Amino acid sequence: MTGSEQAAIVRLFHEAGHLKRSRRTGWWVAGVKDPESVAEHSWRTALIAYFIAISEGADPERTVTIGVFHDLGETRTGDIEYVGRHYLSAASAEAIAKDQAADLPSAMTDGLLAVVRQAGDLATPEAACARDADKLECLLQAREYQRQGHQDVQTWIDNMAAAVRTRTGRELAQIALHADPGDWWRDVAALHAARTGPESAEPC
DSSP states (O other), X not given: OOHHHHHHHHHHHHHXXXXXXXXXXXXXHTTOSSOOBHHHHHHHHHHHHHHHHHHHTSOXXXXXXXXXXXXTTHXXXXXXXXXXXXXXXXXXXXXXHHHHTTXXXXXXXXXXXXXXXHHTOTTSHHHHHHHHHHHHHHHHHHHHHHHTTOGGGHHHHHHHHHHOOSHHHHHHHHHHHHSOTTHHHHHHHHHHHHHHOGGGGOOO
């Protein structure tokens, strides 16, 4: 690997870091003043993708990889919310990836482009599972914002629940529609309180 290739890799790492500061703009429409970042969304999408893939018999590692990379192109375009997409034309994910990978070692370029291409091919079980993970993550986030008092997110909840396609995705979406996002903490706290006494369950 040449020095210029190594420098290109580091540049891409810094570029990817921009997603930690890039907000998911659709949530502003719902009144969320400080919404999640694109990177935060991608992280949980990848985690969800792993479990959906296992349940659906897809390759979980490949599905996770698609989840991690699925919004990488937004370093160049930003996150464009639903209405904005009707007025703007953005380059394809593959075209952006080609630019992002232009100076990388050829094996890394080929690998990145292969992931981006597969993400767009919903005929593969991995891409289908990753797509459902993307929708389910948005549904979960909407439920969390709703719990915080943002009632305008109901449109996101309804649309994401209707968008999932795999059997596992549909089943999980139905549970997510009714699950309290805070139950996980209360359940764990209650378990520890039962073991060690109620004072251990105090939140502060």
